[in-house]
Amino acid sequence: MQYKCSKWFFILICIILGCNGENGASNPSTASPTVIASTSSANGDSDNLTTTPENESATEEFIESLRNTGALIEVAETVSQRSTFGVDSLVIYVNGGHVQIFEYASTEDKQKVKSLIYSDGYKIGNTIHDWIDTPHFFDEDKLLVLYLGTDSEILTIMENLLGEQFAGG
Numbered sequence: 001m002q003y004k005c006s007k008w009f010f011i012l013i014c015i016i017l018g019c020n021g022e023n024g025a026s027n028p029s030t031a032s033p034t035v036i037a038s039t040s041s042a043n044g045d046s047d048n049l050t051t052t053p054e055n056e057s058a059t060e061e062f063i064e065s066l067r068n069t070g071a072l073i074e075v076a077e078t079v080s081q082r083s084t085f086g087v088d089s090l091v092i093y094v095n096g097g098h099v100q101i102f103e104y105a106s107t108e109d110k111q112k113v114k115s116l117i118y119s120d121g122y123k124i125g126n127t128i129h130d131w132i133d134t135p136h137f138f139d140e141d142k143l144l145v146l147y148l149g150t151d152s153e154i155l156t157i158m159e160n161l162l163g164e165q166f167a168g169g
């Protein structure tokens with residue numbers, strides 16, 4: 001996926017990183033990779049997951065693809081999900097439906113976490129989650145996408161952009 005710079009992407013990055021345009025503000029295009037989590041798999045192996053600024057473009061490109069479907073997109077917040085998913089999630093609302101986007105430094109990092117998600121979508125590793133609605137897990141390249149809900153229009157949008165869900169209801 002190729003990086004497409006846009007005003008909204010810059011604003012999103014500024015919100016997430018707390019940029020205010022003053023001297024010393026973070027510049028996401030020059031930041032170095034950072035270890036953001038250490039996760040343990042079901043067998044006890046520990047892996048460091050990293051994020052880099054260029055990864056943010058995959059999330060932005062996905063959001064742009066969602067907008068291109070005509071869906072109403074609202075970017076809500078970043079939520080700490082490091083203990084379960086190894087990275088934070090970006091929460092967005094697609095036509096009012098709750099969607100979380102998890103972005104990894106590599107497809108290998110994503111695959112490590114994906115392998116912990118049971119087919120029902122409720123059990124991840126050794127933990128059973130009590131989601132706010134029915135979970136639907138999708139993935140593409142470095143992204144894991146979790147839609148919580150049952151709206152057939154939103155599910156169709158996700159399937160058209162990401163393919164069939166790999167776990168969930």
